[in-house]
Amino acid sequence: MSNLNKLNYDPLVYALDFETYYDSEYGISNYGAWGYVHHPKFDAYLISIVGDGIEYVGPPKEAPWHLLPAGWKAAVHNQGFERLVFPRCQELRTIPKDAAPAGWLCTLDLSAYLCRHRSLHDAVLSLYGVEVDKGMRDYMRGKTWSDAVTAGKAEELKKYALDDSRWCLKLYRDFNTSWPQIEQELSEITFQETARGVAINEKLLDSGIQNVQNANDEAKKGIPWFGEEDEKGKEVKPLSVLALKKFCLENGCETKPPSTEDGDPLLEAWLSNNEHIRPVIKAMQTYRSTNALLKKACTIRARIRPDGTFPHDLKYGGAHTLRWSGGWDEGRAESGSVNVQNLPGSEMYGLHLRKCFVPRPGFKFIGADYSQIEPRCLWWLVGDWETLALIKQGLNPYEAYSRKNLGWDGGSLKALAKAGDAKALPIYKTAKAAVLGAGYGCGAEKFITVAKQMADLNITLPEAERIVAEFRRTNPKITKFWKTLENGMRRSIGEDYLIELPSWRSMRYRNVKVFGGLTCQVGDKIVKTWGGKLCENVTQAVARDVIGEALVRLEKAGIRTLFTVHDEVICEVPLDFDNKIVEQLMIEAPDWLPGIPLEVEIKDMEYYK
DNA sequence: GCTACGAGCGCC
DNA sequence: AAAGGGCGCTCGTAGC
Numbered sequence: 001m002s003n004l005n006k007l008n009y010d011p012l013v014y015a016l017d018f019e020t021y022y023d024s025e026y027g028i029s030n031y032g033a034w035g036y037v038h039h040p041k042f043d044a045y046l047i048s049i050v051g052d053g054i055e056y057v058g059p060p061k062e063a064p065w066h067l068l069p070a071g072w073k074a075a076v077h078n079q080g081f082e083r084l085v086f087p088r089c090q091e092l093r094t095i096p097k098d099a100a101p102a103g104w105l106c107t108l109d110l111s112a113y114l115c116r117h118r119s120l121h122d123a124v125l126s127l128y129g130v131e132v133d134k135g136m137r138d139y140m141r142g143k144t145w146s147d148a149v150t151a152g153k154a155e156e157l158k159k160y161a162l163d164d165s166r167w168c169l170k171l172y173r174d175f176n177t178s179w180p181q182i183e184q185e186l187s188e189i190t191f192q193e194t195a196r197g198v199a200i201n202e203k204l205l206d207s208g209i210q211n212v213q214n215a216n217d218e219a220k221k222g223i224p225w226f227g228e229e230d231e232k233g234k235e236v237k238p239l240s241v242l243a244l245k246k247f248c249l250e251n252g253c254e255t256k257p258p259s260t261e262d263g264d265p266l267l268e269a270w271l272s273n274n275e276h277i278r279p280v281i282k283a284m285q286t287y288r289s290t291n292a293l294l295k296k297a298c299t300i301r302a303r304i305r306p307d308g309t310f311p312h313d314l315k316y317g318g319a320h321t322l323r324w325s326g327g328w329d330e331g332r333a334e335s336g337s338v339n340v341q342n343l344p345g346s347e348m349y350g351l352h353l354r355k356c357f358v359p360r361p362g363f364k365f366i367g368a369d370y371s372q373i374e375p376r377c378l379w380w381l382v383g384d385w386e387t388l389a390l391i392k393q394g395l396n397p398y399e400a401y402s403r404k405n406l407g408w409d410g411g412s413l414k415a416l417a418k419a420g421d422a423k424a425l426p427i428y429k430t431a432k433a434a435v436l437g438a439g440y441g442c443g444a445e446k447f448i449t450v451a452k453q454m455a456d457l458n459i460t461l462p463e464a465e466r467i468v469a470e471f472r473r474t475n476p477k478i479t480k481f482w483k484t485l486e487n488g489m490r491r492s493i494g495e496d497y498l499i500e501l502p503s504w505r506s507m508r509y510r511n512v513k514v515f516g517g518l519t520c521q522v523g524d525k526i527v528k529t530w531g532g533k534l535c536e537n538v539t540q541a542v543a544r545d546v547i548g549e550a551l552v553r554l555e556k557a558g559i560r561t562l563f564t565v566h567d568e569v570i571c572e573v574p575l576d577f578d579n580k581i582v583e584q585l586m587i588e589a590p591d592w593l594p595g596i597p598l599e600v601e602i603k604d605m606e607y608y609k
Numbered sequence: 610g611c612t613a614c615g616a617g618c619g620c621c
Numbered sequence: 622a623a624a625g626g627g628c629g630c631t632c633g634t635a636g637c
Contacts (some may be wrong), residue, residue: 340621442625536626
């Protein structure tokens with residue numbers, strides 16, 4: 001018994017892994033995980049189970065379910081898939097109804113938390129330096145279990161399946177204690193959200209799809225080479241830059257266009273000398289936009305379940321700041337997935353995609369957006385209590401900034417700016433742009449575009465230079481923070497740089513090196529890094545933890561959340577629900593961020609907006 | 610035929 | 622010395 005007390009893992013946890021049939025057409029990319037397991041071709045031909053006293057690999061039907069102890073829990077690598085397969089097998093009676101585990105745990109999410117590598121292969125390589133052979137997976141494309149048996153590959157396949165579960169169990173046992181409880185809860189919440197999905201207004205979606213299709217057809221007509229074939233009989237792609245180049249040179253242009261990007265000043269300059277090409281470029285841009293939108297809308301359309309809901313994709317810890325990201329993990333090609341975090345914010349070509357996301361009957365949406373969460377976190381991180389105190393008194397943050405740094409001493413800046421006051425408006429916009437855009441070491445040139453985007457502020461380069469310089473001069477705590485982070489990283493050259501966050505976790509920058517500038521490894525990429533960027537990462541990470549803790553609070557209060565988009569939470573609650581409850585749960589300052597004034601904008605929504 | 614990568618564009 | 626950041630998806634092209 002004394003040994004058991006020393007276990008730093010739960011012996012009731014067993015690792016599971018299914019092997020399921022797939023081919024080039026029938027896969028997650030084309031059907032989504034839910035559609036895949038409900039497809040007639042669905043065939044979970046193998047399951048491996050590994051844990052205390054059990055190592056099984058074989059058909060699910062013959063698995064030793066009776067040997068699993070009461071209250072056993074399942075560890076899987078990618079719960080977004082495995083947790084759909086399991087109940088589907090129960091429905092199909094290849095797994096007994098009463099065999100369900102008491103809980104689930106996802107080692108993919110654990111790996112994301114630990115090392116930023118999501119696939120089992122990459123996680124094991126990163127954490128143990130061992131290469132897991134994934135050859136069998138490719139081999140099995142388009143092959144059934146009996147194909148493998150006939151080909152004499154059964155044993156190899158079994159070994160491969162067993163290996164995955166062994167590694168999964170090892171990840172769980174070795175690292176589970178490094179995964180904080182709250183993060184495990186967030187992993188669970190994320191799964192619940194994706195499985196729950198969102199109700200879709202199908203009529204609206206259908207008519208919108210028709211509109212976009214029409215616009216797409218119209219755009220095709222403006223692309224001269226559309227539908228043509230090259231010498232080899234291959235279709236010339238509508239967005240082919242080579243075709244565009246050829247067309248331009250054949251039609252009196254001396255040079256090819258520098259890009260086809262909408263709004264690119266270089267393109268604009270080129271077009272002013274080649275006006276006759278303008279309609280072609282425009283058609284390419286319209287085709288590109290409508291095509292992408294159409295794909296997205298049709299994917300949603302195709303994935304609507306019989307109950308009228310669409311199960312979306314959202315990844316726990318998709319970003320290295322551990323923010324959620326869109327997409328899914330199954331398969332290497334990140335295609336055919338719908339990212340709910342970048343849905344167009346307004347109508348495009350007669351389709352308002354967000355309007356198609358509606359509450360289930362008897363429910364309403366609550367959209368809860370944190371106001372200026374990042375600047376507030378940054379002020380807290382650098383210890384700018386003065387500004388935070390002004391905000392705590394009820395001052396709008398941009399106004400607080402203006403009073404502190406821009407010499408504003410008039411009345412309510414926001415109210416005056418809203419009324420179009422000629423003196424207040426530029427100051428308000430300048431403050432907004434500076435607060436949102438200048439905190440991360442942004443230079444003057446970049447600040448012009450940031451200011452435009454964040455505060456609709458149009459400025460010249462000298463003005464941008466002045467605002468940025470002013471920001472740095474009046475915010476020495478922030479510039480010092482940049483330097484502190486950068487110096488910390490410089491002291492870590494040759495090793496990993498760990499930044500301890502105020503919450504329960506750290507950020508890790510692996511393998512810091514100097515190649516001209518500072519570089520390090522983030523996920524599987526080598527990136528350039530400097531103080532301003534690190535500051536941005538840390539601020540994002542802290543804001544993420546704030547929203548993460550809020551999500552857990554909402555969940556514990558029984559409030560159904562659908563998804564999060566960085567600083568906003570979409571809740572689905574009964575029609576008579578009191579929105580104040582959501583607000584109160586969200587603005588509660590975390591213990592580890594004492595004194596931070598949080599604010600959320602809450603709105604009832606008849607659709608997602 | 611498959612993979613990798615950049616361009617372009619959508620979001621916060 | 623100076624440098625906003627974080628994502629995902631589609632398409633086209635290049636390279637193996």
